[in-house]
Amino acid sequence: DLDPLALDLLFERFLNPERVSMPDFDVDFCMDKRDRVIDYVARKYGRDAVSQIITFGSMAAKAVVRDVGRVLGHPYGFTDRVAKMVPPDLGMTLDKALEESEDLAAAYRDDEEVTQLIDMARKLEGLARNPGKHAGGVVIAPGKLTDFAPLYCEADGSNLVTQYDKDDVEQAGLVKFDFLGLRTLTIIDWALETINAKRREQGEPPIDIARIPLDDKASFDLLKTGKTTAVFQLESEGMQKLIVKLQPDNFDDITALVALYRPGPLQSGMVDNFIDRKHGREKVSYPDPHYQHECLKPILESTYGVILYQEQVMQIAQVMAGYTLGGADLLRRAMGKKKPEEMAKQRAVFKEGAEKNGIDPELAMKIFDLVEKFAGYGFNKSHSAAYALVSYQTLWLKTHYPAAFMAAVLSSDMDNTDKVVTFIEECRAMGLQVEPPDVNRSHYRFTVDGDDTIVYGLGAIKGVGEAAIEGILEARAEGGPFRDLFDFCQRIDLKKANRRVLESLIRAGAMDRLGANRATLMIQLPLALKVAEKQAQDRSAGMADLFGNPVAEDTAPSLGVIPDDTEEWDDQLRLQGEKETLGLFLTGHPIDRYLPQIERMLGTRIGRLSLDDLKGTRNRRAGRKVRVAGLAMMVARRNTQRGQMASVLLDDKSGRIEATLFSETFERYRNLVAPDRILVVEGSLVPDDYRGGLSIRVDAVQDFETFRQSCAAALELCIEESWMRAQGLTVVDLVARLEDLLSAHRGEAGCPVSIRYRRLDAEARVRLGEDWRLLVTDALLRDLERWLGEGAVRLRFRAPEPPREPERRRWAGSG
Numbered sequence: 001d002l003d004p005l006a007l008d009l010l011f012e013r014f015l016n017p018e019r020v021s022m023p024d025f026d027v028d029f030c031m032d033k034r035d036r037v038i039d040y041v042a043r044k045y046g047r048d049a050v051s052q053i054i055t056f057g058s059m060a061a062k063a064v065v066r067d068v069g070r071v072l073g074h075p076y077g078f079t080d081r082v083a084k085m086v087p088p089d090l091g092m093t094l095d096k097a098l099e100e101s102e103d104l105a106a107a108y109r110d111d112e113e114v115t116q117l118i119d120m121a122r123k124l125e126g127l128a129r130n131p132g133k134h135a136g137g138v139v140i141a142p143g144k145l146t147d148f149a150p151l152y153c154e155a156d157g158s159n160l161v162t163q164y165d166k167d168d169v170e171q172a173g174l175v176k177f178d179f180l181g182l183r184t185l186t187i188i189d190w191a192l193e194t195i196n197a198k199r200r201e202q203g204e205p206p207i208d209i210a211r212i213p214l215d216d217k218a219s220f221d222l223l224k225t226g227k228t229t230a231v232f233q234l235e236s237e238g239m240q241k242l243i244v245k246l247q248p249d250n251f252d253d254i255t256a257l258v259a260l261y262r263p264g265p266l267q268s269g270m271v272d273n274f275i276d277r278k279h280g281r282e283k284v285s286y287p288d289p290h291y292q293h294e295c296l297k298p299i300l301e302s303t304y305g306v307i308l309y310q311e312q313v314m315q316i317a318q319v320m321a322g323y324t325l326g327g328a329d330l331l332r333r334a335m336g337k338k339k340p341e342e343m344a345k346q347r348a349v350f351k352e353g354a355e356k357n358g359i360d361p362e363l364a365m366k367i368f369d370l371v372e373k374f375a376g377y378g379f380n381k382s383h384s385a386a387y388a389l390v391s392y393q394t395l396w397l398k399t400h401y402p403a404a405f406m407a408a409v410l411s412s413d414m415d416n417t418d419k420v421v422t423f424i425e426e427c428r429a430m431g432l433q434v435e436p437p438d439v440n441r442s443h444y445r446f447t448v449d450g451d452d453t454i455v456y457g458l459g460a461i462k463g464v465g466e467a468a469i470e471g472i473l474e475a476r477a478e479g480g481p482f483r484d485l486f487d488f489c490q491r492i493d494l495k496k497a498n499r500r501v502l503e504s505l506i507r508a509g510a511m512d513r514l515g516a517n518r519a520t521l522m523i524q525l526p527l528a529l530k531v532a533e534k535q536a537q538d539r540s541a542g543m544a545d546l547f548g549n550p551v552a553e554d555t556a557p558s559l560g561v562i563p564d565d566t567e568e569w570d571d572q573l574r575l576q577g578e579k580e581t582l583g584l585f586l587t588g589h590p591i592d593r594y595l596p597q598i599e600r601m602l603g604t605r606i607g608r609l610s611l612d613d614l615k616g617t618r619n620r621r622a623g624r625k626v627r628v629a630g631l632a633m634m635v636a637r638r639n640t641q642r643g644q645m646a647s648v649l650l651d652d653k654s655g656r657i658e659a660t661l662f663s664e665t666f667e668r669y670r671n672l673v674a675p676d677r678i679l680v681v682e683g684s685l686v687p688d689d690y691r692g693g694l695s696i697r698v699d700a701v702q703d704f705e706t707f708r709q710s711c712a713a714a715l716e717l718c719i720e721e722s723w724m725r726a727q728g729l730t731v732v733d734l735v736a737r738l739e740d741l742l743s744a745h746r747g748e749a750g751c752p753v754s755i756r757y758r759r760l761d762a763e764a765r766v767r768l769g770e771d772w773r774l775l776v777t778d779a780l781l782r783d784l785e786r787w788l789g790e791g792a793v794r795l796r797f798r799a800p801e802p803p804r805e806p807e808r809r810r811w812a813g814s815g
Contacts, residue, residue, distance in 0.1 A: 001210050002385055007255075008302075009382045010311045016326035022175050028182035030189050031412075037179050038138060048144050053137035053169055053176065054152055054161045056128040061092045063129065064121045072117065082107065082114055087639075094122050100639055133159070136180040137166050148172055183412050184232040184390055188397065190408035194448055195401050209393050214251045219392070219399045223248055229426040230409045231398060232391045233258055246275050252302045253278075255388040259308050259379035268377055270306055277304035287374075291366040293359065295319050307374035309381035316371055320364060321353030335375035343372070402430055403448040411445035414460040417583030424584055427454060436586050437461060437510035439488065440481040444469050456510075462581050463504035468497035485514045485524055489532035499529060507577030509587060517568035518577070524563055570782060579676065589653055591631045591678060594704060598629045598652065601711045601797050602680075606630055607654030609685055609694055623686035625803035626696065628652070629704060632677050637666075646673055648698075650681065659683065659696040669701040678704040682803050705777055712751040712776045713798040717788060721759035741783055747775040 002009065014023050029037050042050040059067065062083045069079030085104035086097045098105050098118070107114040131152060139162055141148050149172055150163040162169055169176055188209060196206040223231075224247050226240040234243065234254075239261050248254055260271050276282035283289060284305045286296040292305075299315045300307065307313065313335065314328035323331060331350070334342045347368060354364030397405040406427050413419040427434050435441075435449070437456040444466070446457040458469045471493040475482075482488040488511070489502070505511050506521045515521040568574070571593060575585045591598075598605070606628055630650030637646045643663035650657055659681050661669065672679065683698040702710075717738075724734060742753070750773035755766045774780065776795065784793045 002389060004382075007381070007385050008299075008311060008315070009385060010314060010325055012325035012329055013311055013314065013380065013382060016324075016329055018324070018326035018330055022170065025175070025177040026180065027178065028180050028185060030185040031181035031183055032186055032189070034136075034179055034181040041138060041140065041177075041179075045140050048146075049141045051139050051141075051145050051149075051151065052159060052161045053134040053139060053166050054163055055132040055134050055165060057130045057132050059121075059124050059127050059129045061086045061094050061097055061121075061125065062088070064094070064125045065117065067129070068121045068124065069117055072120070074113065074117065078113070079117075082117060094118060094125055131161075133161055134166060136178040137169075138177045138179055139169055139174050140177060141174055148174055182390075184394060187405075187408045187412050188390075188393055190411060190445070191397050191401065191404045194404040194407065195397075209397075212393065212396050214392060216396055216399070219396045220249050222399045223254075223395055227429070228395070230394070230406065230423060232394045233387050234391050234395070236261075242271065246278065251388065251392060254391055255381070255385045256303055256308060258384040258387050258391065259381070262377075262379065264377035265308075270308070270374070270377060274304060274306045274308070277306065287367070287370055291363055291370065293320065293363065293367065295359075296367075307371060308377075308379065309384070310375070310378040311381040313371055313375045313378055316367070317350065320357065320359055320367065321350045322357055323349075323353065332375060332378070335372050336378075338376070403432055403450070403452055403454055406430070406432060407446040407448050407454045410454070410460070411457055414445070414457060417462070420460055420582075421584045424586075434586070436512070437505075437508055437582075438513060439472055439505065439510050440476065440513060442510065443473065456582070456586070458505075458510065460582065461504055461508045461510065462583070464501050464508075465496075468501045471496040482514060485511065485521055485528045486531060488514055489525075489528040490535055494529065494532060494536065499525065502529070504581050508581040509578060516565040518574060519567065519569045520563075520565045523566055527562065572778075589631070590676070591629075591652055594629070594678060595653070597708060597795065597797075601708065601800060602627060602629060604628060605654040606650060606652045606657050609655075609657065611685060611687065611694065621687065623684040623697070625682070626685040627680065627682040627800070627803045628657070628696070629678060629680045629707070630657070632673065632675050632679055635673055635675050643667060644670075646670075648673060648679070648681075650679065650696075657694060657696060658688065659698050661698045661701070665698055665700075669698075672701050672703055680704055680707040707800075709749070709751075709776055711797045711800050712795060714751055714796045715753045715774060715776060716756055716794040716796070717753070717784065718756045718758070718792040718794065719788065720792075721757070723788075723792075737787070741787070742772065742774060742780075745774045745777060745780045746772060748773065750774040751776060 004011070038050075038052070065083045065086065066079055069082065082104070085101050085107065086092060086094070087100055098108060104118075108118050109115075133154070139145070139149075145151060145160075145162070149169065151160045152163045153160055164172060166176055192207060192209060199206055223234075223243060226244040228234040228240055228243060234240070234257065239257070242257065242261055246253065246257065248257060256274065259265070260274060265271050273282060277284045286292045286294075286300045286305045287307050288305075296316060296319070299312055299319065303309070303312070307316075310332050313332045314323075314325055317323040317328040317331050318325055331346050334346050347365070350368050351361050351364055355361050394405070406423065410420060410423050410427075413423070424434055431452065433453045435453060435455050437458055437460075439458070441449075442455050442458045444457060444459040446460070447455045449455050458464060458472070459466065475491040475493075479491055482491065502511075502525060503522065506518055506525070509518070511521055512518065515524065569577070571588060572590065575588055575590055578584070578586050604626070609626060609628065611623065628650065630652040632648050633651045633656070634649040635646055637644055640663060644666055645663050646661045646666045648659045648661070650659055661673065666673065680702045681696060681698050682700040683696045685694055685696055687693075688695040719734070724730075729737070738755075752770075753768045753772055753774050755768070757764050757766065781793060781795075
């Protein structure tokens with residue numbers, strides 16, 4: 001798909017006569033079609049000459065604890081509890097876990113059974129546990145594989161793999177190919193499938209992604225904003241910052257981005273040079289203002305004189321010192337390995353070659369030193385350009401077909417709830433509407449409806465398997481849309497979709513159109529299943545009615561038998577169901593009902609936080625004290641030398657901010673800090689140098705109910721005589737009902753309560769005695785609002801004490 005001549009890609013970087021070792025063959029394919037490629041290779045070269053490669057699973061820290069616990073006969077719960085004490089960090093060992101996990105260290109010290117289990121596990125840790133299969137490794141032998149390597153048959157007898165692992169296969173002289181399944185290629189394939197289906201309906205030719213222009217202005221305009229979530233290779237936070245600084249405006253810049261965003265270039269200052277040269281803040285030189293030669297300009301012009309690619313190192317050696325490209329590749333490898341004796345030999349060859357080409361030997365050696373310095377950071381341009389092409393294709397699709405692209409992106413990561421949440425947020429930021437799942441509308445994957453609407457995929461609902469979804473889609477295709485819950489249960493295969501599956505569908509909102517509301521659907525479900533099972537039994541038994549006709553398939557129970565419609569779940573319960581089945585709140589936000597109270601108590605929102613009025617760097621760094629409320633979207637804990645600390649991502653719908661609790665603060669409030677809780681945090685608002693923007697250094701945390709109680713000055717209930725008549729209530733009934741509702745919430749720390757009673761000719765306000773001070777809980781407010789109506793419950797607040805400003809340090813020399 002790439003033109004190597006236009007992009008200066010060298011075949012000799014891959015293979016040349018002077019190369020001793022075999023090259024790496026890494027080829028990426030669409031995830032769905034990778035197995036077809038392996039099957040094709042086996043048919044093409046012979047199944048006795050093609051095999052996949054073995055891997056050896058080792059006993060890592062958690063796994064070895066579980067294995068040893070099972071062999072020692074410990075109950076599952078005991079072994080599971082010990083295994084969960086091992087931190088889930090990459091590269092974790094049991095020795096390291098005993099140092100980092102206080103719970104594990106205490107159990108090891110105090111419990112003899114744990115001590116025995118861990119000591120035995122430490123002896124086995126790291127040993128090979130079981131054979132596996134390399135994700136993409138395939139060996140193609142020149143003859144029968146058994147002439148070169150022993151083979152191992154997988155347990156199910158389906159495949160042969162080499163008994164040599166990937167390193168030993170190469171030592172045996174065989175060529176290893178990596179046929180990898182790349183998710184992004186699948187995303188592109190799915191997006192094009194959606195786009196081209198619509199274009200066919202409209203009589204337009206299909207889009208060939210290989211033929212899109214590589215200089216599309218709209219795509220580069222989007223790229224410059226840094227809004228590259230879901231764009232291949234360009235979506236990380238650090239990369240987005242680099243993009244905004246660089247402002248890429250051509251394909252070469254995207255190729256450079258892939259090569260620049262690595263630890264070496266970022267730490268060496270090369271990235272800053274590249275950006276400054278592109279924007280004219282630093283003069284472009286080839287390669288250095290003090291040591292440059294005109295012959296290097298064609299080689300380094302596309303990277304503004306910065307030596308960025310391994311191919312550039314090879315071309316410099318070829319042009320300046322007369323190396324063959326094969327010899328230049330050996331030079332590149334020698335520079336990467338930094339062996340002194342090899343480098344001394346290469347310096348002499350380079351100097352001699354430069355002299356023969358009429359180049360000053362001293363200048364040649366200075367340039368050689370520069371090339372050697374940057375060669376360690378050099379990246380394979382062929383690799384970078386290939387990835388840049390895929391990056392550009394995803395960028396182009398996101399720009400011109402955002403709904404189809406994001407639907408494909410969401411479908412590709414349906415099993416990863418955290419990613420689905422991130423991508424849904426991105427859809428909303430892009431102005432796309434994400435509609436809840438619907439058994440009459442959704443498919444297994446996410447789909448599009450128009451240019452700006454994505455319909456949730458049934459496959460992304462937790463607890464609903466692929467077989468159940470296939471059954472639902474087949475029934476819908478055969479008999480059309482489902483009419484109601486009873487029709488749904490009768491038409492689907494209940495062996496594939498059991499009660500638990502249907503409960504997940506209801507809680508996710510996928511059956512909202514089949515009943516009055518989710519609460520009603522959940523109440524009617526047992527009867528609907530019972531009726532459907534009875535009809536299925538009758539059909540299988542060949543039962544007929546009184547006149548010999550088959551039992552009707554769509555028989556529903558009489559209306560008197562069906563439970564009556566009930567009141568919908570409250571927002572908290574409804575949204576919690578969505579969170580548990582979809583991984584996110586889709587049809588609302590838990591903070592919605594609290595926003596008026598937050599505005600009145602705190603007077604500020606996360607989106608309005610700013611340090612713009614603080615002049616001078618010193619004042620900005622000290623920050624200012626703030627107090628904000630938000631939903632804890634995510635809590636990340638990590639160990640430090642001083643103990644555990646935590647970062648909390650707070651969201652109040654106006655914006656998001658990260659709040660950091662250092663070890664002492666976290667220890668004090670750790671019981672409060674948990675995901676999906678509404679918290680009020682107080683601390684210092686400071687610049688966030690790492691991410692850009694602002695963050696909060698937390699001093700104190702309260703849960704929202706506690707903070708609201710501290711601010712509640714009075715609770716007033718408004719009761720109209722006309723409402724009482726409509727409810728059929730006498731004054732005695734009213735007093736009894738109020739007593740029943742309020743008595744459970746009495747407390748000395750509560751706020752005073754008054755009742756405002758209105759009728760057409762008069763109005764009175766009755767203040768309840770001190771014994772009826774109430775703790776203002778969510779449950780109390782919810783019950784009162786359900787009974788009296790939202791406008792009839794009024795909560796007045798006193799202003800909370802303002803957060804104290806951080807102390808300004810007195811600097812030496814200040815007056």
